[in-house]
Amino acid sequence: MNGPGAGFSLSDGWDLSGLTLAELWLRYLALGGTASKTRVAAYAGGLLRPDSYQHNMIAQAINERFTDLGEDHPVSYQDIPFLP
Secondary structure, eight states, X not given: OOSTTTOBOHHHHHHHXXXXXXXXXXXXXXXXXXXXXXXXXXXXXXXXXXXXXXXXHHHHHHHHHHHHTTOOOOBOOOOOOOOO
């Protein structure tokens, strides 16, 4: 978990979801994601830090898997900063 009540990290959520990399990447692409499979693996595995947009796309893909399993949305989303 990321902190009190914050939800799971991408890495923890991905591990718990049971999704393969191919399944995660296809779900991410279906949501409109454009990163390569390798980059998604690095983001979801905690090797690279994604920007808020990429984080939220991957979190949504993982959380939809949990919804498919009848569970809640355990992976936290990041705030996207407003541009001036």
